[in-house]
Amino acid sequence: xxxxxxxxxxxxxxLSALTLAACKPAGKEGTxxxxxxxxxxxxxxxxxxxxGWVAWEIGIQKGFFKEAGVDAQFQWFEYAPSMDAFVAGKxxxxxxxxxxxxxxxxxGKKGTMILINDYSNGNDMIIARPGIKSIKDxxxxxxxxxxxLLEHLMLNHxxxxxxxxPEDVTLINxxxxxxxxxxxxxxxxxxxxxxxxxxxxxxxxxxxxxxxTSANAPGLIYDALVVDPQSLSDRKEDWQKVVxxxxxxxxxxxxxxxxxxxxxxxxxxxxxxxxEYATYMKGTRFLSLAEAQEAFKQSASLTSLxxxxxxxxxxxxxxxxxxxxxxxxxxxxxxxxxxLK
Amino acid sequence: MARARYFIIWKELDPTRRxxxxxxxxxxxxxxxxxxxxxxxxxxxxxxxxxPGSIAHFRVDALIEKRAFFRENAKAVEEHRQPASGxxxxxxxxxxxxxxxxxxxKAFVTPPRLPDEPxxxxxxxxxxxxxxWGFLISSLLAVPLGIVxxxxxxxxxxxxxxxEFFRYLPAPAFAALAVAVLGIYDGPKVAIIVIGxxxxxxxxxxxxxxxLDPALLEAAQTLGARGFKLFTRVVIPGILPxxxxxxxxxxxxxxxxxIVAEVVGNSTGITWFINQQAxxxxxxxxxxxxxxxxxxxxxxxLFLAWxxxxxxxxxxxxxxxxxxxxxxxxxxxxxxxxxxxxx
Numbered sequence: 001x002x003x004x005x006x007x008x009x010x011x012x013x014x015l016s017a018l019t020l021a022a023c024k025p026a027g028k029e030g031t032x033x034x035x036x037x038x039x040x041x042x043x044x045x046x047x048x049x050x051x052g053w054v055a056w057e058i059g060i061q062k063g064f065f066k067e068a069g070v071d072a073q074f075q076w077f078e079y080a081p082s083m084d085a086f087v088a089g090k091x092x093x094x095x096x097x098x099x100x101x102x103x104x105x106x107x108g109k110k111g112t113m114i115l116i117n118d119y120s121n122g123n124d125m126i127i128a129r130p131g132i133k134s135i136k137d138x139x140x141x142x143x144x145x146x147x148x149l150l151e152h153l154m155l156n157h158x159x160x161x162x163x164x165x166p167e168d169v170t171l172i173n174x175x176x177x178x179x180x181x182x183x184x185x186x187x188x189x190x191x192x193x194x195x196x197x198x199x200x201x202x203x204x205x206x207x208x209x210x211x212x213t214s215a216n217a218p219g220l221i222y223d224a225l226v227v228d229p230q231s232l233s234d235r236k237e238d239w240q241k242v243v244x245x246x247x248x249x250x251x252x253x254x255x256x257x258x259x260x261x262x263x264x265x266x267x268x269x270x271x272x273x274x275x276e277y278a279t280y281m282k283g284t285r286f287l288s289l290a291e292a293q294e295a296f297k298q299s300a301s302l303t304s305l306x307x308x309x310x311x312x313x314x315x316x317x318x319x320x321x322x323x324x325x326x327x328x329x330x331x332x333x334x335x336x337x338x339x340l341k
Numbered sequence: 342m343a344r345a346r347y348f349i350i351w352k353e354l355d356p357t358r359r360x361x362x363x364x365x366x367x368x369x370x371x372x373x374x375x376x377x378x379x380x381x382x383x384x385x386x387x388x389x390x391x392x393p394g395s396i397a398h399f400r401v402d403a404l405i406e407k408r409a410f411f412r413e414n415a416k417a418v419e420e421h422r423q424p425a426s427g428x429x430x431x432x433x434x435x436x437x438x439x440x441x442x443x444x445x446x447k448a449f450v451t452p453p454r455l456p457d458e459p460x461x462x463x464x465x466x467x468x469x470x471x472x473x474w475g476f477l478i479s480s481l482l483a484v485p486l487g488i489v490x491x492x493x494x495x496x497x498x499x500x501x502x503x504x505e506f507f508r509y510l511p512a513p514a515f516a517a518l519a520v521a522v523l524g525i526y527d528g529p530k531v532a533i534i535v536i537g538x539x540x541x542x543x544x545x546x547x548x549x550x551x552x553l554d555p556a557l558l559e560a561a562q563t564l565g566a567r568g569f570k571l572f573t574r575v576v577i578p579g580i581l582p583x584x585x586x587x588x589x590x591x592x593x594x595x596x597x598x599x600i601v602a603e604v605v606g607n608s609t610g611i612t613w614f615i616n617q618q619a620x621x622x623x624x625x626x627x628x629x630x631x632x633x634x635x636x637x638x639x640x641x642x643l644f645l646a647w648x649x650x651x652x653x654x655x656x657x658x659x660x661x662x663x664x665x666x667x668x669x670x671x672x673x674x675x676x677x678x679x680x681x682x683x684x
Contacts, residue, residue, distance in 0.1 A: 046525075046607070049617075061455065075525060075607040078616070081516070085606060088521035177620065200622050206405045207398050268454030271614070272621045 042073035043231070043238055044091040046082040049270045051195070051277075051284040052118035052223040053095035057269040058262060059249045068248075070241035076269075086111065092231040093239075098222040098305060099150055099312035101331050106322035111226035114336045115243050116292045116305060120214035120221045123283030124154055125198040127183060128190040130207035135162045137211075141189035144174040144182045150221050151176070151192035153315045157220055158212045180204045195280045196272075218285070219302035220311070222295070232333065243336045247289050254288070289340055296334035305332060371438065378437035385429035395422035404433060436625040445629040448614075461614065465633065468599055468610035471527060475534025475602070476595045480588065483542035488584070490543065491550025492576055500543065508540035512598055516605045525606035533605055537598035542591050549583045550576070582656035585649050589642055596638055 047053040056074060059065055065072045075082075075091060086094035087109040094111070096104070101111050132138065135158050145151045156166050174182050179191040180201040190211070191201055202208055214221055225242070232239055253262050267277035287295060300307045309328035317325055347354070354362070377384050388410040393399035396413050405413075405427070414424040431437070436444075448461045459467065490497040512533050519529030553576060561575045603612035611630055618626040651661040 049620075057455070060457075076613075077525075077607050078604050081520070081604055081606060081608075084517040084520050085525045088517070090520060090525045090606075180622075196621050203403070203622075206403070206409050265455070268458075270621070271454065271617050272623070276621065 042071040043093065043235070043242065044073050044075060045093045045095070045225070045242075046075050046077045046085050046091040047095040048077045048079040048082050050079070050095070050223060051123070051266065051280045052286065054266045054269050055117065055249055055253065055262075055286065056095075056246075058252060058265050059245045061265050062252065064245045064248050065242075068241045068245050070238050070245070072242055072245075086226070086228070089228065093225055093227040096224060096226045097150060098224055098309045098328075098331075099153060099316070101224065101226050102309060102313055102316060102326045102328070103321055105331055106316070106324065106326050110229055111331065112229050112232050112333045113222075113224040113226050113305065113331055114232065114239060114333050115225040115246055116287050116295055116337075117223045117225065117246070118284050118286045119219050119223065119308075120194065121218060121283055121285035122213045122215035123195040123198065123280060124151060124192070124214035124221060125194070125202075125210040126151075126155060126158060126190055126192045126212040127198060127201050127205075127208050128211045129183065129186075129205060130209070132189055132211065133209070135159065135164070135212055138190060139164065139168050140170075142170045142172055142187070143190045143192065144172040144179055144188040145192035146176050147171055147173040148316075148319055148321050149176070151194065152319070153312060154212070154214060154217065154220060155192050156315060157217050157311075161216075183208060195283060199279060213283070215283070217302065219295070219304075219308050222305055222308055224305075226331075236336075240336050240339060244340060247340060250286060250288060253286060289337070292337050293334075296332070296337055298329075374438055377435070378431060381429040385431055387430050387432055388427040389430040390425055390427045392426045394425035396425050399425050404430065433622055434624050436628060440625045441628045441632065444625040445632065448626060448629055448633075461611075464610050464614055465637070468603065468612070469637065471530045471602060471610060472534065472592075472595050472599060474527070474531045475598075476538060476592055478531065479535045479538040479542055479595070480591075483539050484546055484584065484588075487543045487546025488550050488577070488580065491547035491580075492572060497547060501547070504540050504543050508544065510536075512537035513601045516601070520606055527606075527609075529605045530602040530609075533602035534595050534598045537601075538591060538595045541594060542587075545587050545591065546584055549587055550580050552583070553579045578655070582649070582653040585645075585653065589645050589649070592641065592645070593638060596634065599634075 045056075047056055060074055075085075077085065082091075082094050083096060083100065083104060085091045086096075087104055087107075089109075095117070096111070098113060101113055104111060126135070126143070128138070132141070138159075143155060145155060152171070155169070159166060159168060172182070172188055174188075174191070176193050176197050179193040179197050181204070182188055183191045183201050184204040193201060198210070202210065225246075227239060252258055263274045263278060263281070266281075267274040270277070295303060295305050297304055298306050300310065302308050302311060306328045309331065313326050313328065316322055346352075353359075386407055387404045388407055390399045390401055390403045390405060390410075393401060394414075395417055399405065399413070407429070410425070410427060417424045451461075453460055486496070486500060490500050515533065515536055516529070519532045523529045523532055557575055557579050558571065561571055566574060599610070600612050600615070603610045604616065608616070611634065615627055615630045618624075618630070651663065654661045654664065
């Protein structure tokens with residue numbers, strides 16, 4: 001009899017401990033776990049260390065958001081976890097490339113691109129060992145990159161431009177942050193990566209050369225602010241203000257008098273020396289309002305976000321990243337940028 | 342004679358020698374590191390360019406492989422061009438001890454470059470907080486479960502098979518899931534540490550419990566102890582010192598999950614610092630941060646070991662500070678608690 005009671009007691013203790021433990025961390029963030037769209041709290045925006053997104057830091061540090069009357073809470077992430085958080089609905093917006101926006105959308109989490117920060121203009125590179133001087137030289141060679149990601153798209157584009165087929169090279173699937181070591185190991189002939197990894201690869205292998213960069217294909221990869229459609233519909237005015245702040249940031253950046261301060265703020269955000277950061281800025285093409293409005297117009301060319309996203313969609317289908325073609329128009333809301341003058 | 346003193350199995354050394362060897366355990370790796378760093382003859386596979394000469398792709402301060410450097414220089418000399426000069430050096434991933442020491446110091450005294458950024462000590466504090474929450478939650482569940490499972494077969498059959506299965510699932514695999522359930526802040530980070538620690542903890546504690554000396558139980562039973570009393574008066578005090586030792590090991594286990602845990606959700610803590618510096622190949626800062634974690638871990642462990650020796654005086658055989666204080670400050674009493682417990 002007594003033994004039975006004891007078991008019961010222990011069970012109760014174990015269960016209550018379980019419940020307590022389960023509640024503890026969740027309870028702490030309980031207020032934030034509400035559907036963000038209904039709450040009038042801050043807009044939660046996840047961003048990571050690509051220069052086009054690090055530029056948001058200028059608006060944060062200079063108090064532009066406060067002046068615009070919008071409460072935007074920026075959260076610093078690694079790129080992949082930032083997408084996880086967006087997919088899980090824990091942030092209202094995320095800084096993402098247009099290609100990845102389609103990938104996440106096809107996998108069930110739609111997002112709307114309301115703003116183009118930049119397009120990559122040289123930061124994404126195909127880097128070859130000494131002796132390989134052009135894309136044509138890559139025939140029959142090994143290239144290390146992260147299969148299915150942007151650099152893969154860029155390589156295919158480069159091959160096509162040179163009249164070659166994807167089968168002309170052998171791909172070695174390698175995480176982007178390990179490409180520098182991979183090239184240095186001598187086991188591959190070329191790698192494809194974006195900054196800072198691409199710059200580190202150039203440093204790691206003496207005589208290595210960027211034989212193709214995103215500057216050869218402007219508009220192939222756009223970087224955007226992607227908003228949860230629900231949040232966009234609930235708080236369109238607030239998002240309009242965020243877009244407006246972005247162009248205040250752009251104006252601030254384009255003023256030569258602020259060059260040093262801009263570099264200081266951005267390099268501080270990623271904690272590297274300002275002189276080193278300057279090289280990454282060169283490979284990032286920040287779009288002015290007029291250029292962005294142009295890119296938000298329907299067109300099949302890469303100079304349009306629609307055309308670029310269609311190109312990414314074709315690539316994703318061809319590489320079985322997902323099976324059903326996505327319509328880029330479902331992922332784009334040009335109105336917020338169009339509203340600005 | 343002297344040799345015999347050192348090479349007797351399980352023979353304890355005298356305290357001075359013990360201290361000397363313990364210090365050497367740190368000095369030797371440091372010495373090896375210093376030799377590799379400061380003696381170019383031993384292993385300096387790279388050349389740091391001080392003067393590029395006529396070689397087009399050499400830059401001042403670039404690190405060039407030694408062979409490539411000499412090959413280019415030989416070519417330059419052959420073609421009557423100016424050769425480059427440089428000093429032998431180690432690859433960028435192996436900074437010298439003094440460089441790491443400087444980074445270590447600088448990391449603490451350099452204010453954050455942005456106003457809302459944490460200082461390094463605040464980042465470390467955040468990491469410690471994550472570890473402690475994770476370890477606390479894991480322990481609150483695992484210790485009772487482990488002890489009960491190790492004592493009563495019913496519980497061990499009820500829990501062990503599932504735990505055995507679950508402990509093979511890598512904690513990082515739950516990253517995206519943890520974010521979906523617990524949000525982007527500290528919740529999922531704590532959860533990863535709990536998942537990483539809990540299952541090992543239950544098994545380890547249960548195992549420790551089963552290794553309780555059966556003679557203790559027999560003796561207690563001979564003296565008339567039965568049922569639940571056996572559990573509370575014999576099993577628990579019998580295993581507590583070993584459980585405590587397990588906990589010290591498991592705390593180290595929890596730390597190993599920190600680097601995974603802190604990139605789940607938003608980037609925080611010491612991991613943010615390490616990742617960021619590694620991405621930009623500022624390796625002396627990476628080493629400094631790794632050493633910081635080591636120092637925190639070792640200090641905590643030494644502190645816990647000391648507490649343990651104070652708590653479990655029946656095991657360590659030492660007199661605890663508390664009891665020593667008691668003998669100093671209170672008048673001697675005939676016999677403490679023990680006499681009341683005897684039936």
